[in-house]
Amino acid sequence: MKDIHSEKILILDFGSQTTQLIARRVREARVYCEIHPCTMPLSEVKAFEPKGIILSGGPASVYAEDAPTMDKGILELGVPVLGICYGMQIITHLQGGKVARGTKKEYGPANLDIKALAGPFRDLDGKEPHKVWMSHGDRIEEMPGGFEPLAVTENSPVAAMANHERHMYGVQFHPEVVHTPQGAVMLASFVLGECGCRPIWTMHNFAQATIDELKQRLDGKKVICALSGGVDSSVVALMLHKAIGKNLTSIFVDNGVLRAGEVSEVAGIFRETFGLNLVVVDAAKTFLGRLAGVTDPEEKRRIIGHTFIEVFEEEAAKIGQVDYLAQGTLYPDVIESVSFKGPSATIKSHHNVGGLPEKMRMELVEPLRELFKDEVREVGRELGMPESIVSRQPFPGPGLAIRIMGEVTPEKLASLREADAVVQEEMRNSGYYHKVWQSFAVLVPVKTVGVMGDERTYEDVVALRIVDSLDAMTADWTRVPHEILARISSRIINEVQGVNRVVLDISSKPPATIEWE
Incomplete structure (x- = not known):
C-alpha cells in the first residue's frame, strides 16, 4: 500500500479560531494534513515535504509591532501556497505589497464576484456571485508584484488574488466555515488541483495501515487499554485486538456513575461480538463511598480521576509485566499542545489516564493521535463496530456524577x-x-x-x-x-x-x- 502520509498539506496557524476547520476540510478531500505554528522553522517545513501550504487566518494586523509572522523563505520553496484572510495579508506584507485598515470592517456574509476561474476557484461556476464569509478589518491596498486580482466584493477590491506562475493564492474570506457554501470545493480545488495531491487519505486505508504498523511495533508485547465504552477507547481497543489479539487486555471500570445498562452492553459487545480479552471491574462501592458528602464539582472530578487510577493500577498489577498503555488521544489534543496561541485556559479538569505512563513505567501507544472525531467514527465503521457505539454521543469521564448538582447519592x-x-x-x-x-x-x-x-x-x-x-x-x-x-x-x-x-x-x-x- 502507498504511504497514506506521502500526499500531505502543511497548515501554518496564525492564531485563528477556525484553523482546525481548515484541516477538516482538507481531510474531507481525502488528503492528509497537519497543523503547525506559524513559527515553524524553515528547516522543519522542508523536512515535512508538503505538496502545498495553507496559511490560516488570525486576529492580528500584519503591520502591528507584535504581529505573528513566518520565515519568508517558506514562500520561496516552490510549492503552492494558499493564504486565508490574515494568511493572504502576510503573503502581501512579506512580498512587498501593502495592507492597511479598511474604510469599513467586513464581518459576515458577502457576495464574491469572481474575475477568473483559477486556483481555488477552478471548479466553480463563475456566472453568479458566490456567498462567502468575511471576518476582517484590514484589506489589501496594493498587491505584491506578479499578483493579480481573482475576485472582489463590495468592500474588498482584492477579495482574492493570484500569482499563477508561482502557484500562490490568497483569499480574504474564510472558505473553511459552513457559511461559505462552496468553501469545501474551493479548498479541494487547491489541494487536489493546484497541489496535485491524490485522495488516498481514507479511513479504510488508515485502519489497514495502522493495524499493520501495530502488529510490527507490538509483536510479542503486552498492552493494556482503559475501555470506557466511548467511541475513542472502543476503536483503540478493537484496532489493537485485531493487531495483537490476546496480548491486549482491556479494562472496563464500573465506577457507579454510568448510565443504565452500560456495563452489560459494553461487556456484551466486546466480549461476545468481538472476542476481546476484557476485564470488568465492579468498583461502584469504592467510588460512591468516596463521593459521599462531596458537593464541589472539581472535587468530584478529582476523586473520580484519582480513584480510577488506583483501581486501574490494581487491575494492571494482576496481569503482570505490561509494556504499553493504549490511549484514545485525538488530533485536537495534539494540536492544543503545540498551538501558536498556547494552551487554553482550564475551565474544568478532564478525567483521563494521562498520569499513568510515568508512574507505571509503560510506553504509550496512541493509534488515533492523527484523527479528528468524525474520522474516528469512520474507522469504527470500517472495523465493523455497531452504530450504537460508533455514533454514541459524548459522555463525560465523571459520568452522571457531574449531572447531579450537589452530593451524589444512590437515590x-x-x-x-x-x-x-x-x-x-x-x-x-x-x-x-x-x-x-x-x-x-x-x-x-x-x-x-x-x-x-x-x-x-x-x-x-x-x-x-x-x-x-x-x-x-x-x-x-x-x-x-x-x-x-x-x-x-x-x-x-x-x-x-x-x-x-x-x-x-x-x-x-x-x-x-x-x-x-
Missing part, C-alpha cells in the same frame, strides 16, 4: 438514570439522537411545588440539555420540536419517582458550558 443516581434513559429513548425514537451533538438530563438541587392526583407535591427538578456543536468548543441549544420535548417531560414526570417538573436549558456555550459541572 439521586437512580432518579437521574431513569430520566436519562427516557431522554435517550425519545431522542432515538424521534430520529433526533444523531442530529444533535449531545442530549441528556441533569438533576437540579431544587424542589418545587406541584399537584399530582389532586395532592400537593414538593419534589425534584430535571433539566434537559440538548445542544448542537461541531467540536464542543462552542455550542448552541437545539431547537427540538415541541412535541418531542413534551413527550420527554411527560414521561419523566410520570415514570421517575420524586420528580414533578422538567425545564429546558436554552443557554449557549459560551457563556455557559455544555455540562452543568
Whole structure:
C-alpha cells in the first residue's frame, strides 16, 4: 500500500479560531494534513515535504509591532501556497505589497464576484456571485508584484488574488466555515488541483495501515487499554485486538456513575461480538463511598480521576509485566499542545489516564493521535463496530456524577438514570439522537411545588440539555420540536419517582458550558 502520509498539506496557524476547520476540510478531500505554528522553522517545513501550504487566518494586523509572522523563505520553496484572510495579508506584507485598515470592517456574509476561474476557484461556476464569509478589518491596498486580482466584493477590491506562475493564492474570506457554501470545493480545488495531491487519505486505508504498523511495533508485547465504552477507547481497543489479539487486555471500570445498562452492553459487545480479552471491574462501592458528602464539582472530578487510577493500577498489577498503555488521544489534543496561541485556559479538569505512563513505567501507544472525531467514527465503521457505539454521543469521564448538582447519592443516581434513559429513548425514537451533538438530563438541587392526583407535591427538578456543536468548543441549544420535548417531560414526570417538573436549558456555550459541572 502507498504511504497514506506521502500526499500531505502543511497548515501554518496564525492564531485563528477556525484553523482546525481548515484541516477538516482538507481531510474531507481525502488528503492528509497537519497543523503547525506559524513559527515553524524553515528547516522543519522542508523536512515535512508538503505538496502545498495553507496559511490560516488570525486576529492580528500584519503591520502591528507584535504581529505573528513566518520565515519568508517558506514562500520561496516552490510549492503552492494558499493564504486565508490574515494568511493572504502576510503573503502581501512579506512580498512587498501593502495592507492597511479598511474604510469599513467586513464581518459576515458577502457576495464574491469572481474575475477568473483559477486556483481555488477552478471548479466553480463563475456566472453568479458566490456567498462567502468575511471576518476582517484590514484589506489589501496594493498587491505584491506578479499578483493579480481573482475576485472582489463590495468592500474588498482584492477579495482574492493570484500569482499563477508561482502557484500562490490568497483569499480574504474564510472558505473553511459552513457559511461559505462552496468553501469545501474551493479548498479541494487547491489541494487536489493546484497541489496535485491524490485522495488516498481514507479511513479504510488508515485502519489497514495502522493495524499493520501495530502488529510490527507490538509483536510479542503486552498492552493494556482503559475501555470506557466511548467511541475513542472502543476503536483503540478493537484496532489493537485485531493487531495483537490476546496480548491486549482491556479494562472496563464500573465506577457507579454510568448510565443504565452500560456495563452489560459494553461487556456484551466486546466480549461476545468481538472476542476481546476484557476485564470488568465492579468498583461502584469504592467510588460512591468516596463521593459521599462531596458537593464541589472539581472535587468530584478529582476523586473520580484519582480513584480510577488506583483501581486501574490494581487491575494492571494482576496481569503482570505490561509494556504499553493504549490511549484514545485525538488530533485536537495534539494540536492544543503545540498551538501558536498556547494552551487554553482550564475551565474544568478532564478525567483521563494521562498520569499513568510515568508512574507505571509503560510506553504509550496512541493509534488515533492523527484523527479528528468524525474520522474516528469512520474507522469504527470500517472495523465493523455497531452504530450504537460508533455514533454514541459524548459522555463525560465523571459520568452522571457531574449531572447531579450537589452530593451524589444512590437515590439521586437512580432518579437521574431513569430520566436519562427516557431522554435517550425519545431522542432515538424521534430520529433526533444523531442530529444533535449531545442530549441528556441533569438533576437540579431544587424542589418545587406541584399537584399530582389532586395532592400537593414538593419534589425534584430535571433539566434537559440538548445542544448542537461541531467540536464542543462552542455550542448552541437545539431547537427540538415541541412535541418531542413534551413527550420527554411527560414521561419523566410520570415514570421517575420524586420528580414533578422538567425545564429546558436554552443557554449557549459560551457563556455557559455544555455540562452543568
